[in-house]
Amino acid sequence: MTENIQEEIEDKIIDCINFGVAGRLIIFKPEKNNIGADLAVERRGKYKEEGIYLKINSLITSSGLKEHSDNFVKDFLQENFPADQNFYLLFVPFDEVSQKINDYIWLMPSLYFRDAAEVIKLPDGKNLLRFKASLNFEKKDEYSKFITSTKGLGKLILSALENNGKFDFKENNGRSTLNLDSLKEFLRQARKNTYAASATSVDNPRLLSSTQLEFQKGDYFYRDIYFSGDKKFIGQEIVYQESKPVWAMNYIGDQIGKTETKFLKESLSKLSEKCRFGEVCEYKKRDFKYQDQGQGNFVDFFGKEEIFTEGKSIYKLNYQGGLL
Numbered sequence: 001m002t003e004n005i006q007e008e009i010e011d012k013i014i015d016c017i018n019f020g021v022a023g024r025l026i027i028f029k030p031e032k033n034n035i036g037a038d039l040a041v042e043r044r045g046k047y048k049e050e051g052i053y054l055k056i057n058s059l060i061t062s063s064g065l066k067e068h069s070d071n072f073v074k075d076f077l078q079e080n081f082p083a084d085q086n087f088y089l090l091f092v093p094f095d096e097v098s099q100k101i102n103d104y105i106w107l108m109p110s111l112y113f114r115d116a117a118e119v120i121k122l123p124d125g126k127n128l129l130r131f132k133a134s135l136n137f138e139k140k141d142e143y144s145k146f147i148t149s150t151k152g153l154g155k156l157i158l159s160a161l162e163n164n165g166k167f168d169f170k171e172n173n174g175r176s177t178l179n180l181d182s183l184k185e186f187l188r189q190a191r192k193n194t195y196a197a198s199a200t201s202v203d204n205p206r207l208l209s210s211t212q213l214e215f216q217k218g219d220y221f222y223r224d225i226y227f228s229g230d231k232k233f234i235g236q237e238i239v240y241q242e243s244k245p246v247w248a249m250n251y252i253g254d255q256i257g258k259t260e261t262k263f264l265k266e267s268l269s270k271l272s273e274k275c276r277f278g279e280v281c282e283y284k285k286r287d288f289k290y291q292d293q294g295q296g297n298f299v300d301f302f303g304k305e306e307i308f309t310e311g312k313s314i315y316k317l318n319y320q321g322g323l324l
Helices: 004-019 110-116 150-162 180-192 258-270
Strands: 025-029 038-041 052-061 071-077 086-093 104-109 116-122 125-136 147-149 210-219 221-228 232-241 244-254 282-284 288-297 300-309 314-324
Touching: 004 038, 004 052, 004 086, 025 150, 038 150, 052 071, 052 150, 071 086, 071 282, 086 110, 086 125, 104 110, 104 125, 104 150, 110 125, 147 258, 180 210, 180 221, 180 232, 180 244, 180 258, 210 232, 232 300, 258 282, 258 300, 258 314
Parallel strands: 052 086
Antiparallel strands: 025 038, 038 052, 071 125, 086 104, 104 147, 116 125, 210 221, 221 232, 232 244, 244 314, 282 288, 288 300, 300 314
């Protein structure tokens, strides 16, 4: 990317921030900073107030973004990555033909990115932190909650400065947003209060001869429906946000006795923050050992859980799931 294009993109971002805030913000290019920020934003007249610093990462395209199916990929050297509470990353698609920034961009806290980014190992032993997201903004991924409209960028930053640097992305991008942390915490609570707690099935389940367990809190609603046979059981968990399905997992497992089932429910409760989320965990009690060998992350995962006694596997369950 040439220096002229980068400066043009920075100027367009300044215009976006100024839009709709009636001169209440001051945007400038800091002369000296140790975090590599391209822009600094402060409230006008609040000279002692801590500002917000932005690093602009651009992707140059040469065709209409609506027809562009590629990903936006940007790598940062992990050892030099300057994470800071007031430092934010802007990921900006720029169409070189129309000379326009896309209507939607990503505004991400550097602290979040440092902890959540994919780590790429290099042959020389160094690591890269990789941002990778689809230019199809209708797709949901772990970065979707940081999508904001360019028209709403100024109001979003102004609101954050008025609230001690706390950003609220809800409804700012014109689409429903999903907080993965709150969703995972809700699901953890839902599981602990349904199957793991031996909760009673709802009357008149939606599917004939099924067991249906439900849990609701705030905007989230959880439903677990499964069928039990002589040898196997099979089912699906679904989480809805404001009546829209946002996350699901299907599973199939072996039938086991009452003692083993009691131990399974205890294991699921004790390991509710990790099990069936694509993570690796285990729990032991007396002669039993529960083990979950998961792969992936909360967004897209699969795995297998087992119960062992005296080193012999007596139960297994396969699962897969993620965001919808």
